């Protein structure tokens with residue numbers, strides 16, 4: 001809302017798939033506070049326009065008196081919202097008018113549930129008749145939307161929510177440019193909208209490129225120093241998009257992306273006509289947004305059976321069929337002939353939160369894996385259909401990610417096979433004295449060297465690079481492997497969980513440990529088992545290898561690579577040993593998981609011995 005942009009041309013739509021009156025209450029409060037905050041930002045040319053960020057940073061508050069006064073208002077608003085959330089209901093004292101009371105009782109009736117409720121569309125600020133406290137500038141439109149839900153009709157998770165927003169915003173304001181922003185991100189630079197216009201305001205072909213979207217990288221605040229879970233995703237969000245920018249443009253990564261509305265309705269030269277002409281991208285809305293007619297249409301298009309037997313999700317809007325709806329949608333837009341562009345200003349345009357426990361991180365990555373495989377193994381696989389239609393390089397660019405989960409196979413093999421063989425005294429790699437050894441050494445040093453160089457030259461630190469390569473190894477036998485399993489069970493018709501929303505609740509103790517750079521296990525996640533197994537097995541193999549060498553049972557010449565791999569695994573598993581054997585805090589590895597893993601290692605060893613003997 002606080003963008004440096006004509007306010008009467010801005011409309012903010014909040015999509016609440018949780019359908020919570022607490023969320024609506026919070027936005028009502030935000031709307032009130034906005035009337036004070038927006039003119040304050042404008043007058044003082046503030047760049048940190050997220051009040052939370054502004055008041056938390058060390059700014060010497062400009063215009064002291066006023067800033068302090070606003071800070072107090074902000075704090076009291078925050079307190080009201082937190083209090084309401086804590087109690088789980090809006091107490092009477094916080095309701096400021098009968099009108100407000102009516103809104104709540106109108107929508108949240110007795111039989112209201114998250115999975116089953118009518119659509120809610122509430123104009124919280126109307127640009128036409130609401131001004132900020134200075135009385136000079138209009139406020140942007142602020143509209144709360146919670147689409148209709150029914151237990152029997154599939155809602156397509158985030159993609160479904162976005163398509164509802166596309167239609168609702170289309171029927172109410174229909175602006176030609178749309179920003180999608182996740183609920184865990186905020187705008188960090190008021191000039192972003194104008195930067196984006198440098199691209200989207202250009203004339204389309206033949207005068208300029210047909211840009212469907214401008215993608216800003218996802219960047220995060222509050223990462224710990226070493227970024228232990230490699231949540232920065234430097235390769236995905238920064239390094240690769242720069243490369244793709246030299247071709248047809250970056251992937252869409254779900255948040256911080258400005259779209260041309262027109263791009264959701266067919267390719268640049270193949271416009272798809274809509275069932276309701278009012279929704280078409282060139283329609284100009286000239287009726288009041290709080291009027292019966294407009295609201296009626298908005299409610300109509302937010303219905304859960306509205307999309308039945310329509311092109312929504314296949315040819316129109318955000319695409320269904322993949323849990324990575326972002327990647328999937330970008331892929332289709334590129335296929336239709338649209339281009340995209342990457343914009344990476346040094347001041348982050350948006351900042352987001354990262355998951356702070358290993359389980360959350362691995363679950364998020366597992367969902368991505370399932371989503372990517374859904375595209376990779378579809379009829380429209382980037383490897384075949386993609387390369388044919390997008391060209392060799394763009395097709396490869398997309399294939400690289402859709403098949404990314406298959407890294408699970410080599411990584412898992414490397415996690416177990418060399419150490420199991422070592423324990424059995426079986427040599428599986430060339431000797432150091434053989435010339436083939438040089439190939440192995442070259443490949444290892446070469447790929448690790450290049451990876452490190454890429455990372456550092458994208459303003460990374462050595463410490464974060466180490467975390468990044470460690471997470472790459474950790475993901476293999478956990479997220480990616482479980483992702484493959486979940487995808488396979490989905491293919492054979494087994495029920496899966498769908499879009500498991502990333503945890504947004506911050507536990508104080510967990511936050512503290514995260515800030516100190518300590519891994520958070522805590523829960524008995526099945527994904528920890530293969531990881532703990534690999535950690536235990538490699539430690540045993542590494543120690544056994546040394547003993548064998550000292551006793552002369554083995555020669556270093558033949559077993560160097562295997563001992564090296566075990567040692568490398570041990571080095572990468574240090575946080576696991578600590579969590580299993582040393583730590584006593586709540587974030588340690590649950591004893592149950594440690595014991596299970598140790599037992600499995602025993603079984604694995606037993607099986608290999610048995611197979612080899614026979």
Ligand SMILES: O=c1ccn([C@@H]2O[C@H](COP(=O)(O)OP(=O)(O)O[C@H]3O[C@H](CO)[C@@H](O)[C@H](O)[C@H]3O)[C@@H](O)[C@H]2O)c(=O)[nH]1
Pocket residue numbers: 015017156157158161181182183184218253254255323324325326364367368371499500501502503
């Ligand atoms: O049924 C749903 C599920 C999710 N969301 C929204 O989707 C967004 C992303 O969800 P989150 O749980 O934060 O997922 P992340 O794993 O953090 O999201 C990453 O991965 C997603 C694809 O899996 C992308 O869409 C996101 O932009 C990207 O940040 C949030 O704003 C949610 O409110 C819905 O509206 N409805």
Ligand SMILES: [Mn+2]
Pocket residue numbers: 182184502
């Ligand atoms: Mn998120």
